[in-house]
Amino acid sequence: xxxxxxxxxxxxxxxxxxxxxxxxxxxxxxxxxxxxxxxxxxxxxxxxxxxxxxxxxxxxxxxxxxxxxxxxxxxxxxxxxxxxxxxxxxxxxxxxxxxxxxxxxxxxxxxxxxxxxxxxxxxxxxx
Amino acid sequence: xxxxxxxxxxxxxxxxxxxxxxxxxxxxxxxxxxxxxxxxxxxxxxxxxxxxxxxxxxxxxxxxxxxxxxxxxxxxxxxxxxxxxxxxxxxxxxxxxxxxxxxxxxxxxxxxxxxxxxxxxxxxxxxxxxxxxxxxxxxxxxxxxxxxxxxxxxxxxxxxxxxxxxxxxxxxxxxxxxxxxxxxxxxxxxxxxxxxxxxxxxxxxx
Numbered sequence: 001x002x003x004x005x006x007x008x009x010x011x012x013x014x015x016x017x018x019x020x021x022x023x024x025x026x027x028x029x030x031x032x033x034x035x036x037x038x039x040x041x042x043x044x045x046x047x048x049x050x051x052x053x054x055x056x057x058x059x060x061x062x063x064x065x066x067x068x069x070x071x072x073x074x075x076x077x078x079x080x081x082x083x084x085x086x087x088x089x090x091x092x093x094x095x096x097x098x099x100x101x102x103x104x105x106x107x108x109x110x111x112x113x114x115x116x117x118x119x120x121x122x123x124x125x126x127x
Numbered sequence: 128x129x130x131x132x133x134x135x136x137x138x139x140x141x142x143x144x145x146x147x148x149x150x151x152x153x154x155x156x157x158x159x160x161x162x163x164x165x166x167x168x169x170x171x172x173x174x175x176x177x178x179x180x181x182x183x184x185x186x187x188x189x190x191x192x193x194x195x196x197x198x199x200x201x202x203x204x205x206x207x208x209x210x211x212x213x214x215x216x217x218x219x220x221x222x223x224x225x226x227x228x229x230x231x232x233x234x235x236x237x238x239x240x241x242x243x244x245x246x247x248x249x250x251x252x253x254x255x256x257x258x259x260x261x262x263x264x265x266x267x268x269x270x271x272x273x274x275x276x277x278x279x280x281x282x283x284x285x286x287x288x289x290x291x292x293x294x295x296x297x298x299x300x301x302x303x304x305x306x307x308x309x310x311x312x313x314x315x316x317x318x319x320x321x322x323x324x325x326x327x328x329x330x331x332x333x
Contacts, residue, residue: 042162042202068303072207072245076198 002104002113003029003055006097007048007065007074011035017064017097025101029055043073052077052086060085060110062100062117064093085110091120128226132332133186134178137193140328141171147324154317158310159303162203163317170201170209186226190217204302205318208242208255215241228266228276235263246301253299253311255318258290262326280330287323294319 004021008014014034021030031051036042052061063078065071065088078086087110089096096117103113128136144151144167151164174196181189194213198206219234220226226234239259243249250260265286270279294316299305304316 036202040202041160042166043206044202045199045206069202069204069207072204073198075245076207076210 001028001057002059002100002108002110003057003061004031004097004101004104005048005051005055005061005063005074006030006032006034006093007043007051007063007070008032008034008093009041009043009066009068009070011039013066013093017094020094021097021101024098025105028101028104029057030097030101031055043070045073045077048074048077049081052081052084056084058085060087062086062110062113063088064091064096064100066093087114089114089117091117095123096120128186128231128333129224130182130184130186130189133189133226134181136329136332137189138175138178139332140325141168141175143324143328144168144171144321147321151317151321154315154320158299158307158314159317160203163205163321166201166203167205167209167321170197170206173197173200185220185222185224187217187220187223190214190220193217204246205321207245208318211241211245212238228270228279232263232267232270235259235266239263248301251297252301253294253297253304253316253319254301255316255322257294257297257316258287258319258323258326261290261293262287262323276333277330280326280333284323284327284330287319287326291315291319291323 006014006017011034014032018030018032031054033047033051036044055061063074065074074088099120100113100117103116148164148168152161155161155163174193177196190213194210198210215237216234219237220230223230248254250256262283266279266283269282298309299311304311
């Protein structure tokens with residue numbers, strides 16, 4: 001099953017998004033990589049690397065990021081882990097986590113889930 | 128510039144960032160999330176701890192280690208951006224025991240391209256690129272004209288400060304400052320400022 005890593009500047013936000021996703025997809029491997037080692041705001045190369053290690057399988061891992069350094073640091077972690085099946089999704093982090101994990105639990109592949117996630121950002125909430 | 132001189136120069140650049148961290152953080156506080164100086168100073172503090180062990184490495188390897196350390200320890204956008212810059216500069220200098228001005232300029236060009244790619248950014252978006260790109264162009268022009276390293280670096284520093292002034296006139300369209308957009312006009316970019324401080328420190332060692 002595809003795994004997920006939630007990368008955020010905030011430890012609470014990353015944990016919260018992971019918890020939210022677990023409500024609907026209890027069996028999906030999902031790890032939070034939020035904030036810096038000392039709990040302050042920021043994104044940690046090491047936390048992201050470790051989180052990938054926790055949820056990695058041959059089916060791959062999708063990373064969902066909030067913004068700025070979360071995106072750039074996630075990208076550099078992926079570059080440092082050449083040969084592993086890792087991808088960043090370009091979508092809102094909370095909606096993407098729920099959609100992606102439900103898809104993973106239904107047995108969809110990393111490539112199929114990424115296609116779904118690309119649509120998440122285009123959905124309107126008030127229409 | 129050989130490894131010994133390079134290590135001493137990096138230490139001075141780190142000390143400069145440490146000394147200016149409150150100022151840089153205040154600049155960042157006005158238009159973004161107020162962590163630039165603190166983050167960069169933390170990164171250069173970790174770099175400082177590693178430098179002694181690099182004395183027998185070639186300059187390119189020293190710069191690559193500096194970049195990797197910044198990526199791992201800064202915690203904000205300046206980590207991947209400065210980290211990519213130093214790593215690209217280091218890769219460009221591979222195999223060279225002594226850095227010449229043309230070597231540095233070629234490496235700086237790759238650093239600029241790496242930062243543009245990493246940040247998905249270009250000139251005119253109120254970022255460090257607004258001081259880096261004019262600095263590189265001015266250094267290259269002065270070097271071609273005079274073959275004088277000191278003069279080339281002085282021209283680069285002057286152009287970089289002009290770039291910092293230019294960032295006051297434009298709105299941020301990249302990074303956290305883009306969230307305040309037009310309201311960022313009138314304020315100088317922290318990343319352009321810190322790059323200029325680092326370049327100025329290097330220029331003082333040439």
